[in-house]
Amino acid sequence: MNDQKMLGENRRNLLLEILKNNYEPITGRELARRMNVSRQVIVNDVSLLKAKSHSIVATSQGYLYLDNGKEEKAKRIIACYHTPEQTEAELNLMVDHGVTVEDVKIEHPIYGDLTASVMVSNRIEVQQFLKKMKQTNASYLLELTDGTHLHTVSATSDKLLDEVEKALEEANFLVKK
Numbered sequence: 699m700n701d702q703k704m705l706g707e708n709r710r711n712l713l714l715e716i717l718k719n720n721y722e723p724i725t726g727r728e729l730a731r732r733m734n735v736s737r738q739v740i741v742n743d744v745s746l747l748k749a750k751s752h753s754i755v756a757t758s759q760g761y762l763y764l765d766n767g768k769e770e771k772a773k774r775i776i777a778c779y780h781t782p783e784q785t786e787a788e789l790n791l792m793v794d795h796g797v798t799v800e801d802v803k804i805e806h807p808i809y810g811d812l813t814a815s816v817m818v819s820n821r822i823e824v825q826q827f828l829k830k831m832k833q834t835n836a837s838y839l840l841e842l843t844d845g846t847h848l849h850t851v852s853a854t855s856d857k858l859l860d861e862v863e864k865a866l867e868e869a870n871f872l873v874k875k
Contacts, residue, residue, distance in 0.1 A: 723760035772852065781845055792849070
């Protein structure tokens with residue numbers, strides 16, 4: 699094995715170790731600084747690790763390894779409807795009930811199912827997510843479906859998921875069944 703290949707492999711092993719030992723997202727910039735490489739090298743390394751079936755997700759707060767020994771969680775997919783301006787209220791309502799909003803999904807008429815990672819668990823993370831959306835002038839996926847979208851949510855119990863569904867219904871964010 700040549701030296702260049704070994705360096706890359708060692709760096710990816712270190713990257714994987716860092717991600718597995720962190721329970722909070724780490725930015726590509728921070729990982730690049732720690733490893734003394736460019737952010738693009740980190741992006742490429744993460745892609746290679748994902749190709750080897752490592753559970754790494756890119757969130758608005760940074761990279762996160764999903765199988766890091768966290769306790770089992772209850773999960774549910776919730777159908778929601780609201781305007782882009784109501785996104786902050788919807789996300790805050792969910793995290794205030796102890797729920798992690800893992801992703802947002804829509805069904806696009808041409809591309810089919812589109813999913814984007816959200817990974818917010820508290821109001822600070824919601825604010826960071828919204829700030830990044832504004833800074834990048836990105837559109838919300840729900841804008842492609844006139845407000846209808848799905849969220850995968852998780853919590854420590856089904857009871858919390860039941861409570862958040864009830865709160866979403868009371869706030870008129872829940873799609874009527």
